[in-house]
Amino acid sequence: MEAVPRKTTIREVARAAGVGIGTISRVLNSSSQVSWKTRARVLDAIRRLGFRPNAQARRILKKRAEMVCFLLSNRDFLHPFHARILQGVESYASGMKQHVLFAALHYSPRTPPEKIDLPPVLQEHGLIDGVILAGTIYPNLLRRIEGIQMPFVALSNNVMGMDDVQQFDQVGFDDLNGTLQATRYLISKGHRRIVFAGDVSYPWLQRRFEGYGRGMREQKLKPVLITARNVPSFGDFGQESVGRILSGRSRPTAVVAGNDEIAYGLWRALCRRGVKVPDEISLVGFDDREEAVLMDPPLSTVCVHKEEIGETCMKMLLERLHHPQMAFSQRVLPTEFLIRGSVRQL
Amino acid sequence: MEAVPRKTTIREVARAAGVGIGTISRVLNSSSQVSWKTRARVLDAIRRLGFRPNAQARRILKKRAEMVCFLLSNRDFLHPFHARILQGVESYASGMKQHVLFAALHYSPRTPPEKIDLPPVLQEHGLIDGVILAGTIYPNLLRRIEGIQMPFVALSNNVMGMDDVQQFDQVGFDDLNGTLQATRYLISKGHRRIVFAGDVSYPWLQRRFEGYGRGMREQKLKPVLITARNVPSFGDFGQESVGRILSGRSRPTAVVAGNDEIAYGLWRALCRRGVKVPDEISLVGFDDREEAVLMDPPLSTVCVHKEEIGETCMKMLLERLHHPQMAFSQRVLPTEFLIRGSVRQL
């Protein structure tokens, strides 16, 4: 490794400007009063020397990294869903002069979720002030993070297997109410035979199914869950399950899909069989991915405000950093059912 | 802001282990030889005290941040394309014990691309070792980054308005050859009247059009460019231009779309008019987004290996960091035409 070019330090600036080092620091932090003349001289020297203060050195004294980590498992990252959340995080962070470190949790067949270690960025101290846990989160990881006393905010919809009172900061969105609204809407449009497509192995799918179930039971209708086993991805779900949905004595008039990907797969499978949406069967999704509006007909779906979730995570984390003793808070952001073309009035 | 809980330092560990601070440091860096017994004592003390070394302090001495910045304009970020590149960057970086800082360039109507300032993360020195420039890059930004002598690698496909010899490290993929292959394939399938859909305001679309043009001219066929003006996004491109494609005396039998988004929009517009793909018109795209394979028929498209691009960017940046004087290099990664169902044999 060759030598890094020598960088200007605060002492050289001080010499160039003919002032003391303390003065340079004061100018940089625009803290206490520096006389108009001195400030100009310093600023000039800084410009002439192309001086940029060393961030590490400042941080070591300030005891704040001004950086948070956005942690995502490598399983989840493909999804634009999380990319949008990251965008929200970055957007709020940059407004607060914070940086965002992107890190992935590298799960692999060799390191099953139950025994994964802390990611390197959390092993060392001082690099980041806190963590935002997006993507699927396993309880053991949470406990490790608590163990090192690293402040964090979790995207609660993705926390696995902790349905009890959770003693940490969370931001989530309202799965249950989303499908509840969607189901009510379908019912208001005259639908009675409505099925839910999705498995319930994820807590969020479980909640979405519950919301649908509640909507059905409100009107004394019977909830029906359609699952598909052993599908490689949500996109293949429809292909696998469309047969079971269409067969049976009384074919449903509408399907609530567990997410947009399932809805999209279903739509394709239906198209292929010549079943028209929404003429013969209505369809609603969940997430409002970019493609939802591009489908034909555009998909009615439950919109999750992803940027807002990201911003809220960041905001909550900053509050935690400023008030470490504050009580934990859980925020559930509302979801919004968007009426588009994929539902027909019966 | 309340007090940050006091963290254990190397001196406390030294006291607890009954050794000197230098020894702790040597154990941590597993550098020079420490006796088996002492090492065990130190390791034990570290565990007992829950000591995690302060990363900032180490970096200030090592003069390396072990961190690179992935910089993307806020215009580009929505696209899964860049998310995948980021994934590739992170993947390679984590293998090399490097961290990835995610930063966005906040363009706005108030700050047009020509006069945007350096992002905050580049204003300070020592935070990052280098930058990966993804997303649309304007020359003035490049010059600013050169000005502060920050090592960088650019995703060359997105560099605007610099077609001369470029004196910096670049990773790109082969736009021209991609459409060339696609066009040759179409011709091999018996197509003669082939049009290109896309405008040429972006350099990469320009190159894709050129590749298509070359393929056509090889067979003495006449290239035709179909553009759409004033469309809010590539997705709306098809809707806008489908009329012009289908009308005219001799309707084309195939369309090369500038990217998958255009292809998708086109496909929808064609569906809506009852024109069947590929029976009545064949269609190929570019990028191989996730949705390409989910379309019906699955879209034949030019695959860009996004993770590989990310990895290559990271790799090249690390080489640059280790050898600052090394000559600049430009790498163009191959693209690959994927045959799927959207092209018909004539």
Next chain:
DNA sequence: CGATTCTATGGAAGCGGTTCCAAGAAAAAC
């Protein structure tokens, strides 16, 4: 067995900033 080499270890110096205290200069008060 004394001289020489080697290995393990302690701790001072220093990285590039911030902070604080003391002190000089200027302004205000008496």
Next chain:
DNA sequence: GTTTTTCTTGGAACCGCTTCCATAGAATCG
């Protein structure tokens, strides 16, 4: 004109680590 207060300013000390030098004991050698 002298005293008091306020405003600026310089620079030592320090943040938590690495690095290097000095030293002490062990090992090797003639």
